[in-house]
Amino acid sequence: MKLRRTIDGPVLERDGEHLLLAEPWDDLFRHSNPVANLRAVDGRSVAPAAPLAPIVSQEVWAAGVTYYVSRDARMEESADAGTSDIYDRVYDAVRPELFFKSAPHRVVGHGERVRIRADSAWNIPEPELTLAISSNGQIFGYTIGNDMSSRDIEGENPLYLPQAKTYDGSASLGPEILIADGPLSGDTRIALLISRRDVVVFEGETEVAQIKRPFTELVDYLTRETSFPHGCFLMTGAGVVPPPEFTLEHGDVVSISIGGIGTLMNVVA
Secondary structure, eight states: EEEEEEETTEEEETTTEEEOOSSOOHHHHHSSSHHHHHHHHOOOOOOOOOOOOOOOSSSEEEEESSSHHHHHHHHHTTTGOTTHHHHHOOOHHOOOEEEEEOOGGGEEEEEEEEOOOTTTOOOOOEEEEEEETHHHHHHOEEEEEEEEEEEHHHHHHHHHHHHHHHHTTTTTEEEEEEOOOSSTTOOEEEEEEEEETTTTEEEEEEEGGSSOHHHHHHHHHHHHHHHOOTTTTOOOOOSOOOOOOOOOTTEEEEEEEETTTTEEEEEEH
């Protein structure tokens, strides 16, 4: 099953049929068992419609340094600040790095424009498998996330992380949510492709199995002392990072594909 937000309301793709649901988007995150609810819910059959960002009132959070390649990239960018060892320590720590990424109004969807900061000279996309989490802390689906990042700002000082990560157009989600009550296969592919004036300037891929921490562990830490009455999304970290000499330019096209979910495409503004 896949869940899509459209201009007409939530649309569920189930058994080859697209069903327009009467239930508001936020309410779908409040069920004690969202997967069971979506398996049983009725709706009106409709033609497929263009997806909007799959978010209304949900917060977006992110996990950092969950892949070895991400650890190396963070250590490299912060070397001049003398703080590179903190990323090595958090990679091996019991407690994961979790941070607030975006309020709903800053999130864009498939086909919309992500942004790079005007006061940053080193910017990259980060392709991330993203968890859809219910209000009771249950993982009920998976979508694609683009965690836009200003590497020079974060590298200058780790305390600048919110400015490097959180600004208008710094997060993209979509195109829809794969509904599942179990984990994705470890060989699920996560691929990033960046093109500039119709020429591919970077491509890379990884697998879900390369992530260091179980998703349930990340969600446990996220929800220990923080409530999410509308549910939330959690980006699980980047296992594909462009090389240090690469930075995004205006007009670049960023495509992130994850097996079983689809492709999230955005143009850089």
